Amino acid sequence: MKRTLLDTECWLWWHLDPERLGPAALALFEERRSPLLLSAASSWEIAIKTALGKLELPAPADRFVPEQLAADGIDALAIEHAHALRVARLPAHHSDPFDRLLVSQAQLERCAFLTADPQILDYDVDVVWAGRHAPPRSRPRRRT
Numbered sequence: 001m002k003r004t005l006l007d008t009e010c011w012l013w014w015h016l017d018p019e020r021l022g023p024a025a026l027a028l029f030e031e032r033r034s035p036l037l038l039s040a041a042s043s044w045e046i047a048i049k050t051a052l053g054k055l056e057l058p059a060p061a062d063r064f065v066p067e068q069l070a071a072d073g074i075d076a077l078a079i080e081h082a083h084a085l086r087v088a089r090l091p092a093h094h095s096d097p098f099d100r101l102l103v104s105q106a107q108l109e110r111c112a113f114l115t116a117d118p119q120i121l122d123y124d125v126d127v128v129w130a131g132r133h134a135p136p137r138s139r140p141r142r143r144t
Contacts, residue, residue, distance in 0.1 A: 002112055003109070009117075086104040116131035
């Protein structure tokens with residue numbers, strides 16, 4: 001049973017806008033055939049976006065995130081030095097530091113990565129596509 005690391009936006013969509021998720025993502029959340037992980041990097045990204053007024057949550061981030069993780073049975077993934085340092089070895093396909101860290105974590109932890117970000121498809125990572133429609137690129141993607 002392979003673990004799946006959740007992209008921040010996919011986790012947020014599950015809670016705030018689930019109609020944005022495609023069938024593969026919905027199945028992961030609803031059927032729970034494999035463990036799901038949310039990175040501390042996602043919590044950091046959520047905290048920053050709420051503080052800047054770019055993201056509105058039904059409760060403060062420091063309450064909303066841990067409560068939802070517990071309610072959903074999603075495991076937290078800590079950021080280790082190896083995760084952060086591996087980012088330097090990633091090709092520059094993506095400029096978002098949070099996404100680059102998540103890719104690094106998925107690689108090192110040997111997790112699938114649930115995302116709807118087509119730029120992630122350029123990395124050597126097993127992707128579970130979260131979008132409702134196929135990615136806008138024709139590049140073959142890895143899928144678990």
